[in-house]
Amino acid sequence: MKASTLRRHYRESFKNLRRNGWMTFAAVSAVTVTLLLVGVFLVVMLNMNKVATDIEKDVEVRVHVKLEASDADKKMLEQKIANLPEVDSVEYSSKEKELQNLIKDLGDDFALFEQNNPLYDVYIVKTKRPIDTPKAAKKIEKFTATEAAIYGEKKVEKLFDVLKTSRNVGLVLILGLLFTAMFLISNTIKITIFARRKEIEIMRLVGATNWFIRWPFILEGLWLGILGSVLPILAVVIGYRYVADEAAMRLQGEFIQLLDYFPFVLQVSGIIILIGAFIGMWGSFMSVRKFLKI
Template sequence: MKARTLSRHFRESFKSLGRNSWMTVASVSAVTVTLLLVGVFAIIMMNLNKVANDLENDVEIRVLIDIIQDEQELKSAEEKLIAEIKNMPDVSEVEYSTKEQELDKLVQNFGDELTLFEQNNPLHNVLYVKAVDPQQTAQVAAAIEKLDTTYQVLYGKGKVENLFGALNIGRNIGLVLIVGLLFTAMFLISNTIRITIIARRDEIEIMKLVGATNSFVRVPFVLEGMWIGVLGALVPITTVSIIYYNLHKNLAPRMQGELLQLLDVTPVLLQVNALLLLLGVVIGIWGSFMSVRKFLKI
């Protein structure tokens, strides 16, 4: 397509927005409402997914090592056990903690009364193990339990499986809702644009009668759909950015040190805003193209 022709199509698409102002407002409003819902829901789901990931990454396996009186024999057995666990393909991290360190943690959490056990410490040396995939924690724990020198393997059996099950269900529901919302947005926006094009059937028929090709007729409408998508995305982008920025500004300081943390403003808003703009453009172009092609029989 020649640059002059393309320039003409751009001018016509802008003029068409002004000539059909009421239909443009209706189309932009449909885009705005649906993309606003998509943006808000995307922000919520991204933060919920972060919470789910944080909970998963917080799951670890606590391996109690057998008590062996001979120091040399204990050290050798522990080194062998650590090496065996580190060599497991599903293990990402192994941290060693002495029984003295374990007692210090208990004193810190439950009070100085437990310092009485310092003279005769009944605790075990411990290995804290994390799986590469937190969902594989139970399998890794079962494999470690079979190794020599392991006294007991603890990972919250039963509770961890229930947690992962609930998180997976939540992710699947969120994915289904987002896909459903996107299809709803595409349906509403394409229908609105379709009405706009049908209202201008005479204009298209006149263009065809004077010899305009299909692409010559179609391109201005496709560009017009793109502008409608861009204009419709501006309000959701601005609204979502303002709301999340203020929400993060007020809540993030209060949640410092807590397990639940909000995603940082910069990456999440850039990602969501880019998604909204892309969706607006794609849906606007797609709605215009399909409406002209299918319903006006060009």
Template sequence: MKINTVFRHLRESLRNILRNSWMTFASVSAVTVTLLLVGVFVVLMLNMNKIATDIEEDVEVKVFINLEADEPAIAKLGAELESIAGVESVAYSSKEQELQSLIEDLGEDFSLFEQDNPLYNTYTVKASDPKRTDFVADNAAILDSVNSVEYGEERVDQLFTFFEAARNVGIVLIVGLLFTAMFLISNTIKITIVARRKEIEIMKLVGATNWFVRWPFILEGLWLGVLGSIVPITLITLGYSYAYDLISPKLQNYFFSLLEITPFIYQVNLIILLLGTLIGVWGSMMSVRKFLKI
């Protein structure tokens, strides 16, 4: 394509946007609202996925060792735990260490148990895949010298089910919003095409190719998508920065956190801009292909 032709298509697409100012405003507003909703859902989903990953990675199996087990039996148990398929790490903690942890967490009142420690020696077992925690726990429970195994089975299963369902619902909502935006832009371009049908017919009669006619509309859709992404990018950048500064200090005592502002916010902004461009171009192409049939 010649450089003069490229500039001609650019001028034509910008002229169409200015000429149909009200339709442009309506289309950009629709895209803005849609991309804002998509951006909010993307921010929520990615942070939820981060929190879910943090929580899943924190799921561990606590193996309580029989009180009568001697050091060779404890060492043998550790080796057997490490040999279970799907085990990532095994950490030993004596009952004295367990009591110290209990005192640190719940207060000095529990120091009374130092003379007669009722706790168990334990192994903390971590699965390489959090979803295989139940498999690891079941295999650990049948080993010799094991008194009991705990990992919060019901809560862990419910947690995994909830996060999986939330991820699926989020994806469906985002896809639905994107198709809505494509539909809105497509209809806007269709109205523009109807108003310029005679002009297009004349262009075809004098030998204009299909792509020569298509390009101004495709570029027009691209501008609509880009313009519609400006407000969402601004609002989400400011909103997430404010929310991060507000929420992050409150999560310092927990084992999960929000995604850092940078580079996360730049990645989200890039996603919004690309989505705006994509839905604008795609909506225009579908409108031209199906409506004009050129």
């Protein structure tokens, strides 16, 4: 495409936006409402996914070492655990340290056990993928020096099922919302193009090619998508600042945290503007191609 032709298409697209003020307002409003819903839902789902990932990362296997195990047995057990393909890290915690943690968490009454410590030496094992925790625990239980491999069997497996289901449901809802947004915006743009069908017929009669006619409408859809994304982006940037500040105060010291304000809002803003631009261009292209039979 020649530079002069491209400049002409840009001028025509901006001119059409001004010329069809009310239709432009209707299309931008449709884009704004749908992208606002998409943006809010995107923020919620990405934070839910982050919380789910944090919960998964907190899952670990606590391997109790047999009381009669020698230092050599412990070192061999640690080596065997570390060599498992599912294992990411192995951390040793002596029974003395375990008792101190117990006293710290439950009170000084447990200090009585310092003379005769009944606890086990423990290896704290984390897997590369949290979902592999049950598999690693079953393998570790078979090692000679292992007394028990504890990971909250039924609760952990139920947790993984719930997280998997929530992620799948979230993905389906986002896709459904995007499809609805595309449908609504496409129909709004279709109305604006229908109102200008005579203009298109005249262009065809004077010999304009299909793509020569399409390009101003596609660019117009691009501007509609970008304009419609402005308010949703502002709502996400301002709203998430308030939510992030509140969450920082209320969740202080907790292992579950929301995504950091930066660069999260920039990423979401980029996604919103890309979705708006794509839907606007796609809606214009499909409307011109199918509805007006060009």
